[in-house]
Amino acid sequence: MSAKKLGAAPRQGALRGPLAWLGACALALGLAGCGGSAPSGAAGAAAGRDEGPVKIGALHPVSGANAVDGQQMRRGAEMAVEAINAAGGIKSLGGREVELLKGDTQGKAEVGQSEAQRLISEGVVGFTGTYQSAVSTNVAVVAERNRVPFVMDVTASDAIFANGYRYSFRVQPGSRAISTAAARYLKEVADKAGKPVRKVAILHEQTDFGTGAAEAFVEAAKGLGLPIGPNISYDALTTSDLTAQVTQVKASGANVLVAIGYYRDSLLAAKAINAVKPPLDAVWGVSNGAFDQPKFVTDAGALGERIFSTNYHFDAKNPRTTRLREEYQRRYGAPMRTGAVLAYDAVQVIAQAVERSGSTDPVRIREAVRASQVAPLTVGNGPITFAPNGDNTNAAPVLMQVQGGQVKQVHPPEKAESQPDYSVTWRP
Template identity: 60%
Template sequence: MRKTWTLSLALTLPLALAACGGSGPAGTSNGGGAQSGDTIKIGSLHPLSGASAADGQQMDNGAKLAVEAINNAGGIKAQGGKKLELVSADTQGKPEVGQSEAQRLVSDGAVGLVGTYQSAVTANVSTVAERNKVPLVIDVSSADSILAQGYKYTFRVQPSSTVLGTAGAQFLDQVAKAAGKPVRTVAVLHEQGPFGSAVRDAFKAEAEKAGIKVGPAIAYDAANVSDLTTQVTQVKASGADVLMVAGYYRDGVLAAKAVATVKPPALNAVYGVANGAFDLPQFPKEAGAAAEGFFDANYHADMTNADMQALAKLYQERYNDAIRTGAVLAYDSVKVIADALERSGGTEPAKVRDAIAEGSVPTLIAGNGPITFGPTGENENATPILMQVQGGAVKQVFPADKAETKPVYPAFTSR
């Protein structure tokens, strides 16, 4: 039987950062799960430097705020009020660095890990988690291949690539047909790693079921690309009426600027699927008029939730920045581990793992219910919604029960 555990955010209480560690070694190695003193260590693995540093720092900040909230609410009460200690590590967005840092955190006594943003990095970190039998809660990394290994210690809070790509294609088909402008052809622009490739494949399979032609599919290196004009020129030559983009924040902004420069005349919409830019409040501010009308089918913070509103306010005050959904997923992932610590009766990673598998944890992400994990480690209630930049702000537009306003399609009526 699943048990539901509700954690007060305690966002209005004084917040102490003393419990949040840095990226260096946190002390003498004492073996996975062994704890000393009054703290319980959780490892946070994200790209704190490199091309995705802005996202990684947001996610690490989200994990820190979750630890603060839990500690301010009394810590892990079932274990005598022990406090959580977050130990942060910089993956640099590199699989081999993520793997070595994960091993360091486990050796230093972390009872659980959260991370890591890039699917290629998470794939390596998950092998460390499985080998050491220490639970990993994936906040952001959607590639299906990660959980296709039959792992027992790896769980994912966000939707998988299959869920994101499939729903993304369905949403596009439904919105376009409702507008009387069915989609004929979709060009795909995607980062070349396991995340972008998996989203491409799932989107293509579902779109073709609806009679939509998909192609060309153009891949790029998200870590090193500095301009996407050449790729968008290929899209223009294809005559596609929709451009689907699956990538991260920095390259999402580059894609928007390239579309504004090239101006493919046949495009009715630029349509993100799990795009790391198009549904974030920073995107229309940075891309300006080039962002207007862009769609994104993605997981998203539930801004109708009062606790989510409070967290967003706190994040803005603390970091002078608008919170991104990745930070919320990192926040939720720490909550998952804290919930398991409350119910496991100790800090032994195997017991924590079993408690995670049986848990039911309220989420700040818009979805179909609390975080609950199925037999493969997927969050059974994770689902995307469709958003669009309208009037310089990101709005929820589909499905109707999640919509703040109606979608505008075609999005580029002047082209």
Template identity: 50%
Template sequence: MRTRVQATLLMVAAALVVVACGGGGGASQGGSETIKIGSLHPLTGPLAVDGKRMDQAVKMAIEDINKAGGIEALDGAKLEFISGDTKGEPETASSEAQRMIDEGAVALVGPYTSATAATIARTAERSQVPFIIDVATADSILAQGYRYTFRIQPGSQTMGEYGARYLKEISEAQGSPVESVAYIHESSEFGTSVFEAFQKEAQRLGIEVVREITYDALNVSDLTSELTQAKAADADVIVATGYYRDGLLLAQAAANVKPDVKAVYGVANGAFDLDTFPEDAGDNGNYYLSSNYHYDATSDRARKLRQRFEERTGESMRTAAVFSYQAVEVIADALERAGSSEPQELRDAIAETSLQTELFPFDGPIEFDDRGQNVNAQPIVMQVQDGEVVQVYPEKYAQEEPIFPATPWSEGR
């Protein structure tokens, strides 16, 4: 009897060891357990329109991977979707990230805003769980020396520098060089960091920023005062950085104020290059230019993915959601190469990523530098033409020629 009891206790102890090995990070070495992936986005509040679509894209990517057989290197282990609402609030984002990690998430994806990304990154680093930034631009996030945070999209410095460079190249190619801009941006670290990078590069290129105008994106309800200030600056172009809702407000205000400028040009603007902007802004959005990260509209894979998403959700798959989908593919690729979902091994595999993408117009595969930044990420320029957003620059990704100068209220100066 004593021998039998001892044997039973040994079996229970062994089972507990197995359970323990599978918890605290959700490590899985075979197909019997799921691998939890946390999706952190603003599902309520003023940023929820994009946040919900990003969350749906993470879920869709997980389901696609599972339907394709799961993680082959882990005996077909399936991914499990965990969703969290950041509300666009840094403290909420941090607590939701910790909740997911406590529930066994081996990786996190998110979160759309730089302020929430900063707190999630700290939480992920403390818990040593990989965090893939799908959308959050501020370079300060990756300047902390974190080992577990990675970003697919271009950062604020790249966005600002390319924005200034593209504006100079397009305007000169169209025979109407830009010498001055008035810059309107939302006042958080996101808008400020993009503006500072743009201003520095613009100065180097001989373009003067004659007026900087800021606003609170979460609380603003009208931008007439800001557009009036921009008009008074007597600049060649108005440059704008912000989110979708305030981008629409800017277009409405600009149509009323009618500043005498060659163009309205978005840099990392969350409105001007979205498929819904021409419809929501109407004629007020015609000719708007936007230098931003963007899915590749010339890619057959991107077209099919966005079509499936719309059929599934009834909504268009915006660029931010395409990044969310891509982030899950980065994690799945790393799981295959690591042959383990143990967070440290997964982190090391993500750091060694070299993943070709047909979803974005990058000049190379997704590869991360020592800071966790995708070194081949770059923006492109889109424009609203005939009620549609089309790619216009660089030429290799262009669907149409850029129209410049042009504004909704005047096709030229």
């Protein structure tokens, strides 16, 4: 998957209109008392925080296999910074502007770790990232060791949040939350359509992300009485064809296929399903990196019609989100993906924590992040608020489906733009 060259960002503080409005709304929160001391052994970085722009870091894979998503997320973070500066910067620090320091993880855990250390040494007060759970796992260790808040925009794996870290937070719903909702939504939609689930086959990429999501789905599905068929894994980085795996699904007699993967491999799965034609009632994405993306609708064409996906998603019913995405489309000539909206939300979390703490001390900012009440532009059940383990307690998965060449929110009813189409056997 090739990446388009990232365009130059507009001058900070120059943006007006939709983003200025978004920034003003986002920073209109009350102050929260915070305390703490500066991290030890960080004198150089601390000195760099005392004057000039307030530095926030962004770590994403802007080269490598996931560069398109990484570039989208970097742009989302840049747009958040522009909105903050257009609205007057950090007012509790005398209107100091925010500067985004950027790192390229290349999709590699060890590179992400070194890039995180570099950003910290350059004086970031907090940073966001990273799109891939394996990379975020390493970055979280760096954040904890240096006592600098790490607000993850896209990171599905729950394992990070079982370590007792104090400086790791996550905006999106985690893998278990998404997988549990996916199983429940499957039963609800299938039963309502009068086409009960006979057997579920699972096709997933084999890293912590895919394996964890698959395990959580199986646990939730069994609790709902949904029979599980073959559980098939593959290497997302090296696979070039999933025909053999989908042939195994066809032979199993499963009438639902759960697909868990990144963009490139999930597109391969859609193509393999079209070639093999297993008689499925539904293709059911879980934390899937492709099925709810506008680019997938374009790349897959008719192959993508009626594929479902349970995932985090930009809030299609939020007027502020609509305006942000319109501005992104105008500027970059491409639809703004959910990952970019999550990156926007994550930068706002850090910036608002700086605003409330009135400090550039990462320890004090961490306390303010912990007390966040930030209005999200992604689907949720309320403001971004963090549990003791760092999870966003109001993050909410939503079921989507490709309908008529568009990704629509279809379930639960209070989040739906249209009704789920589960009416006929799914045959490409």
